[in-house]
Amino acid sequence: MEPYIPHTDQDLKEMLETIDVENVESLFSTIPSEKVINSIDLPNGMDEFNVLSKLRKMALTNASADKYAFFIGGGIYNHVIPSAVNQIASRGDFYTAYTPYQAEVSQGTLQSLFEFQTMICEITGMGIANASMYDGASSLAEAVLMASRYTQKYRMLVADTIHPEYIETVKTYVAGPKIEIEKISHDSDGKISLKDLKSKIDDKTSCVVVQYPNFYGVIEDLKSIRGISKDVILIVVSNPISLGILEAPGKLGADVVVGDGQTLGISMNFGGPSFGFFAIREDTKFVRTMPGRIIGETVDVDGKRGFVMTLQAREQHIRREKATSNICSNHALGTLYASIYLSLVGPKGLKEIGELNISKSHYLLKRLEKTGHFVRAFSGEFFNEFVVKTDLDISKMKKVLFKNGIIGPLDLSKANDSMKGHVLFCATESNTSEEIEKLISVLEVM
């Protein structure tokens, strides 16, 4: 404890004198005395060496990607992260700053967020982006609330090809404002049923939500979906790293694009933190219903360019119960990782990484099919993950793979009865051909 608390006995004495109290305890006199406690029932403090030893031991019991090959996705992915990303983002000047309330001494934060907003607009093909939300799922939930706020309609349609945890999150969020939620089924190609969608859209519908690529890895046909859902808000959940090769949702008619930014240079971190991104079409009315911080360009008194938080009248600290969201701290640091990542890889790198992912996953599928144990579940085109049906005992298979240094695939059978015997495999640019061969060789002898 001591290394963080500076008070010496001498300090204490002088300070108490200044306040004119006898002791520190007396400063707590406003707490009802019958409720005052005197200690916390936790062990005493430990020194750094022993804390780190203890934590290192815990960390070492986890099977991590520096030692295992990961063929698992489903929302979090093992991508290659350039060393420069972590090294720059771990500058205390960034990570020990807070929300840039004082713009004049926060231009580092503000400019980087402004650049981030631009990059998100560029990769999604949208006009306006905010400075981040918590994660992909909560971004989606806020997008759905925004759609109802904007349209004043309280019925939404959600593709059942969306990440199940995203749907669960949305369900929680729509309970308060009582938005009705209806699912759209999918066809055998793994894309949502356009027929089902068409039949369910009505004039009470605020929005349609689809994922691109979807939870099963399949690339939805956004153009046709847009064509059907003319007068509703089309919300697209997307994996940004796929957008180096896939057409931008904004170009295909999305009104809102949200998603999780983990794939842009952020470690898997057991699922968090990453950040949610949130982009809308260019529309100055729409933007006023948007949640979250937004950074804008302006000038200082000398006419010099600078950046500030803007449109704050939407936010909780000003609008309180009428705010567009309750979000306060967002996930700004994650956006810094993403900005550095995207600056390093550039348009060409992002494209190449997309190509690597799609090539590796398709090669993996081909090799899996050859083993005779796996059949492709959906015929639709996919990006870096795909569903296969297997005749193997899934949990046994996973155990054997683990013994051979392999983590994955994701077992879908538990989540959903219709998915019995199905697994979701993922391959990214981090999976070498040796890893794939290793995986196949283990499966071949099962």
Next chain:
Amino acid sequence: MEPYIPHTDQDLKEMLETIDVENVESLFSTIPSEKVINSIDLPNGMDEFNVLSKLRKMALTNASADKYAFFIGGGIYNHVIPSAVNQIASRGDFYTAYTPYQAEVSQGTLQSLFEFQTMICEITGMGIANASMYDGASSLAEAVLMASRYTQKYRMLVADTIHPEYIETVKTYVAGPKIEIEKISHDSDGKISLKDLKSKIDDKTSCVVVQYPNFYGVIEDLKSIRGISKDVILIVVSNPISLGILEAPGKLGADVVVGDGQTLGISMNFGGPSFGFFAIREDTKFVRTMPGRIIGETVDVDGKRGFVMTLQAREQHIRREKATSNICSNHALGTLYASIYLSLVGPKGLKEIGELNISKSHYLLKRLEKTGHFVRAFSGEFFNEFVVKTDLDISKMKKVLFKNGIIGPLDLSKANDSMKGHVLFCATESNTSEEIEKLISVLEVM
């Protein structure tokens, strides 16, 4: 390669046009054409992911202190390093700067070096310190050259209890200026023989060199040594981390104190880099014969305090063949680690760490003796390492210990016939009692 070289084809074209040459090759026309080569016989460049994979594999074949218990010293030690040390020292603002030739934009470097000089003076008890040398051994070599330069005498005495590699280094360095080197033997307590010293000092002697604590861990009696070596320069090699509890050499009469700074917050790094420190008694004539950069305080044109490299007239870039040394780049980054380390631990921490080391090493000795396999070799007081004679087969013992996750001790038998059957054990504050018990339990059954 590409991520570090910015030239696009367009750049190239424009630049060649500006220079008015056809191609890049023609810029190399001054190299004798018969000697021009066209390629380097090395593999082509690799991407970051594969470079790091390859290097990680190499690193993983090494038995490192995050997985093994280290009971080995002999010049490099496994100490606890506060996290803050690496995290601050790895700021690019520090480590990608160079020698502060432009003081006005290098005050970070200069002030930290000035503070470092102060800290070295404080722990050694000396008056003046420079801004670092390469390592302990080369510092000592330069100290010896300085002694001859100052005294114009060319005979030196060196204790045979000094680290053998330091002696070897000194031997190399005195060959050029033809300084005669003579060894002082040691007594059964592991300290140098005062009798031998007395008998060998003469009026041609420039300096006497001893180590404190010495290579065998034993604490030399500096006061008596000083008493005998009245008119020569007394050079003391010291381990700075011991000086939290041991009397400062400066207080015991040292004229020069040098040593290796690795113990002050620097990883073992397979032996390098660390840095050498170099301190002398307060003496404005002596300082002008000192090697290395020295930082001094001054003011700017507005009277504001600032720091610069000073006394540069001693140095190679000004004095050339008459310089006090050829040293140019020193090991400034190492001094930053040390400065941060010493600022964190403070006087109390340094004392406690000293006490931990001495207690652990004495406890280890006691436990080793109890096994019946080890007998203390020297009776002199020691700090964190000590020599024992063993009846065990040393290389077999080390192999068994390694299998049990233990590295060490240092086998002294190879270096020196008189040291047959002797090993040097070391224990620091990083060795937990569990590690010691583990070590003992393995030895007990041998």
Next chain:
Amino acid sequence: MELIFEISTAGRRGFIPPKLDVDSYNLSDEFKRAVPPKLPELTEGDVVRHYTNLSRLNYAVDIGFYPLGSCTMKYNPKLNESAAAFDGFSKIHPYQDENTVQGALELMYNLQEALKIMSGMDAMTLQPAAGAHGEYTGVAVIRAYHEHKKDFERDEMIIPDSAHGTNPATATMNGYKAIEIKSDKNGMVDIDELKKIVNPHTAGIMLTNPNTLGLFDENVLQISKIIHDAGGLLYYDGANFNAIMGKARPGDLGFDVVHFNLHKTFSTPHGMGGPGAGPIGVKKFLESFLPVPTVGKKDEKYFLDYSHKNTIGRVRSFYGNFSVLVRAYAYILTMGGDGLKRASEMAVLNANYLRAKISKTLEVPYDTKPCMHEFVATTEPLLGYGVKALDFVKRMLDYGVHPPTVYFPLIVHEDLMIEPTETESKMTLDKFVEIVEKIAKEAKENPKLLQEAPHITPVRRLDDVRAAKQLILRWK
């Protein structure tokens, strides 16, 4: 500084992905992106320089004193960063089998337990990603509880006028009407008012205690009784938990739901505005409503517990901001029970010391009793010199300290909300007082100096109005 897009040159690269070592797959044109995104094209060196230079424009806890009220800008220990960076924590996937992540689950379990102990609550979820997210989750639990009891008419959430904006916003998001309750002249919830306000529609009250004035609401037990008697529940906004560790537990004070701001109380870095973590704790009778999963332990094995039968569902994907949790847990281990208590004591001591010193220069309302970890001062008397609180704090930037929070809580005019935290030394506080004194003097002698401040920052006073009018939200 130039924007990163403005230093881009077509054709440059900052990172080379691995080479393709399997068959190349040719995506059909119908899916292919037509126009590549206009991302910057730079070398690694360009990128490193750009962000390194940007970072040097920032103020941060690592730079200096940051007494931003309500935000608990305490020092963020470096050992926490070391721990979070361990491969075994940072390179694990949320969907790998439980037996391959026992260490991670153990850490989460231990953290849940520690937070339960500190707060006096019975069950805990680590899922929420920030304080406001915790609020959202907690109020959703309250709503689910009432609805579970078929108590559908409760549609009002009582919130003091001193509350943080996230409280009323949270209520709204959960479908509640936010009912504002006035503070009395001592800055406490007005008990008479409260008695009037409660009714069968009352779902609960959201209370911050110590409140945003830095005062501990002495009537908390009475408030608890009034709300509970009316069938409502008590929500504890734990943003100010740094004031009471080892001194009081919300659970003992009658609260049913509490959120923590790990990034405030438990020293995890604020990351330019997040990520945080906002775990919530609840009393036993609310446990079954918690979002899933929480972390359980059985036969020395840790597991993800999806069994909460009345769960509100999820408020996000996966299990929470794990690497933030690692840091908070490292902090708790380092501080220990004794250290955490001392943290609160010294935080409160610092605030009272600073209040005593500053009250000689600025007006400090509500100063009859000790404050807790923060306090509010006002520059209202300086309005006469044409100096607003904003001017006052902008001038602080010239002196190299970060200003306090301004214009919040709303019930004090021209206020500065000052939270020193326990990691600041007397020396730092004394220097801050000197600066405040200097500026107060300047305000009277040379108000222009403040009105035109800051003068020596990387940019000077920025035009907020223009930003909101001529919306430029991206580079083009």
Next chain:
Amino acid sequence: MELIFEISTAGRRGFIPPKLDVDSYNLSDEFKRAVPPKLPELTEGDVVRHYTNLSRLNYAVDIGFYPLGSCTMKYNPKLNESAAAFDGFSKIHPYQDENTVQGALELMYNLQEALKIMSGMDAMTLQPAAGAHGEYTGVAVIRAYHEHKKDFERDEMIIPDSAHGTNPATATMNGYKAIEIKSDKNGMVDIDELKKIVNPHTAGIMLTNPNTLGLFDENVLQISKIIHDAGGLLYYDGANFNAIMGKARPGDLGFDVVHFNLHKTFSTPHGMGGPGAGPIGVKKFLESFLPVPTVGKKDEKYFLDYSHKNTIGRVRSFYGNFSVLVRAYAYILTMGGDGLKRASEMAVLNANYLRAKISKTLEVPYDTKPCMHEFVATTEPLLGYGVKALDFVKRMLDYGVHPPTVYFPLIVHEDLMIEPTETESKMTLDKFVEIVEKIAKEAKENPKLLQEAPHITPVRRLDDVRAAKQLILRWK
């Protein structure tokens, strides 16, 4: 900024060592330190702030253009830092058994091999800790060689007047007389002079090629012949190796000993002035004189080779600056043979481009032939305006770039020695040219602006004379 000692408060702590978990040992008083060292007493937070703020006063490669001639301030890739930080590299002890550090030895072996290939030398040691240390080692090898041949009268080392100061200083440290040889009007070693100077006392020549004017000495083969015929050896100062990778090899040019500056050519960070690494390579006939140990390989096992029978001994402890070697090796892997060649090409292209542009503003001597990786310009004509080279470069600080080297080499008056390196873009060079043009104009129109520069740096022009007179070398 305050000194760290000035913010210290007795009793504060920034780090708590582990608790003693064995019997405590009581050191007898005779050994005990009487007065504790006056180290600062601070919290971790104080220390972090102090050094973070200090760091922001520094210019660095990560901040901007750093064309410091002769120092090759190229970009230092971050992947190298990642590699050096691997536990398996950073937490190993030099005395652990060889079989427990095979990866480390393999890396060193591979690096030796790569450097041999690039330089055309036959044997390599990685032991020297910097360039000057490499020089020392190399000249010691030369001395040992002559002495081994009982050739004791060779006591002269020839060194061009354009040489870096470390060259003559090295000669002296090795007991040689440094014999200066003039440069001819083209900046080359004056061959006629050389012929006169060589004699039976000649131990060798130390040559930098390209030399410190950035010019490749076209007579190198002739020089080699003259020296070798006289019984001397050729030492190659490889500080400028960045100019010729994949273009020429010192071994082919007649050099017997060569040192590398890994921190220059191979991108390892300069660390505010080191650590560097200065490996040396020698021809076969000198191998037995190398310091011990080098790294050998036998039956797929790597080992420390102590077998050099005429070894000069050691020049330091252990095996060299290992973690610097890791970075250099990572760089070589990343660049590859093709990339290293391209690095030299682009370094030379950049220098020639910059020279062409700058020659429109400043005088550039020796410009009849292409330069290599750097060039020298002079501000001598500005002396008429009262402007010295020093004034000129101090003004650069106001424009946010690091100045070139000044007043070296000694043979050009008022010179700026400019080395852009290959990692800088045309955009950066063009901006630099603009700055030079602006300052040249200012020099004529408003020389005071330069004489009093810098104006906007953390401190302004510092008083060197005072520093050397009123020696204050430590805080008290």
